[in-house]
Amino acid sequence: MRIVRFVVRRLLQLIPVLLGVVVLTFLLVRVLPGDPIRTILGPNATPEDAAAARARYGLDQPIVKQFLDYLGGLVTGDLGTSIQSGTSVGAEIGLRIGPTFELVVLALAVALVVAVLLGVWSARHADRAGDHGVRLTALVGNSMPEFWLGLVLILVGYSVLGWFPAPSGRVDPDTNLTPLTGADLLDAALTLNGPAFGSALAHLILPVATLSIVVVAPLLRSVRASALEVLHSEPYVAATAHGLRGRTLLRGYLLRATLARLPSLAALVFGTSIGSTVLVEYVFSWQGFGQWALRGLLYRDYPVVQASVLVIAFCYVVVFLIADVAQAVLDPRVQI
């Protein structure tokens, strides 16, 4: 019950922040240079054409009216119409978010498992050769330009070894995959399409590897640090002194206490991974949300920019909320 109250209170606190984000993006895209209309009209368009197009997207209205219309649409769940494509922004997001989620969720899952295993191992062997190796690897991973890593993996995995498909698209079109959620691996599994599943998996491996290598480094460092803290804590030392079995110590005392600190770190890392995803999608021509948002930004497609900024901010703050709740569930000392 307390958790429900906490979540409701936090969601209410989000409203002013998100409203600030909405106002700020709305104003910024209009105040700063760049014109969405000029990008859709050809070079031969007359001023009358431009005025007509402007009127069609309501850009000739006073800015306050435009903002109120936009806000009214938001309340009813209408994110507007893309100036570039002329289709509903909400529908486009629905199409693009599935592939991106698949990429991010798989990469984060791989990164979390690797970070916990290696981090705990490293802490238990602190200041020995293996630990130094792990820490150095983490530092290198932390300094890695993800877009370059993606290119290197393509160079090795596709150009030299030929093990993986070319970095264009998410699934071989010959496999006749029926799109349901947009997450191709999931769709293939749901429609029991074996060839599509294999193809989607093959296309996923390199981008997921790229993203998880970049994401694992900061997680690994944090897991190691918190595992070290637990190893030196009084309850753990007491448990060791009582002569408990190694397995009980590891599972009951070390892992649980280490994991309790993980959610807030994972949320922070999720944030950086959103930024990396834009670059990784670009390298692998993933055609997901990141590439869509980037194009909207480049063409000054106001509704697309506004919607994608709002979606990212919303995901980001909600993930932090989820992390706080998860922390409270894992760690009984946390009062929310």
Add this chain to the structure above:
Amino acid sequence: MSETVVVGAARVGRFATVLIVTGSAILAVVALAAIFAPLFTGWGPTEIDPLGTLVPPGPGHPLGTDANGMDVWSRLLYAGRLDLGIAVAGVAVAVVAGTALGLVAGYLGGWVDDVLMRVVDIFQAFPTFILALAVAALVGNGTGNLIAVIAAVNAPAYARLVRAEVRTVRESAFVAASVTSGASTSGVLWRHVLPNSLTPVRVIAPLNAGWAMLTLAGLSFLGLGVTVPAAEWGAMISLGSPDVVAGRWWTSVPPGLVLLICVLGFSLLGEGLQERAEAKRR
């Protein structure tokens, strides 16, 4: 027991020194190579070899040429000027602006604090790179703009950090003593609060400079930062990225490797400083 603690502390100190020295050495080498680039190469950074584009590494061009026929080795050296320059300048501006905001917000409190911190909240509702992407796409590129972008996306974190420190320092006895003995607000801030609130900033700034280099290179890679023909590692990787599918490694692998090493230099330095600060606290 106490003896092992002392030995441990000494070892931590030595390890921190190794990290700091290694990181600084890497950065010094890259900076010197960039400054004295003309000594190490006969080609200019944007000079085109009329005899060949995409020439593999060989005697005339130690790292080959790119799709425009420019010498990769020479561009690699010169690029350090823009990469290091923009990242360091951007973070420096962020530190100064963020510290000033955090100082004012933390010391004055009240509505000033509320307003400033809500603005910081909005900025921090975005991942750094996304924010940089949006700001860079809107203000356009150019060296000055890129420095401003790097500064704008990093300043909020410093504001928050310094504000938290200031709120602790503000409550300490020496500040109260100074206030009661009639010192002016600016005098107290400048002489007592500021110097005692900068410890975390000193540790974060080098790490931040490394991330700023990654941000800058990422922007350039997407065509929103430094653009070809200017020599910058991210832009070089971007230009070389189509070659990768054809198996040509020399246009994109070397600039990424140098970028990685340079960022690693900053990471090692920051890690060392952090270790030293923690050892001192214990």
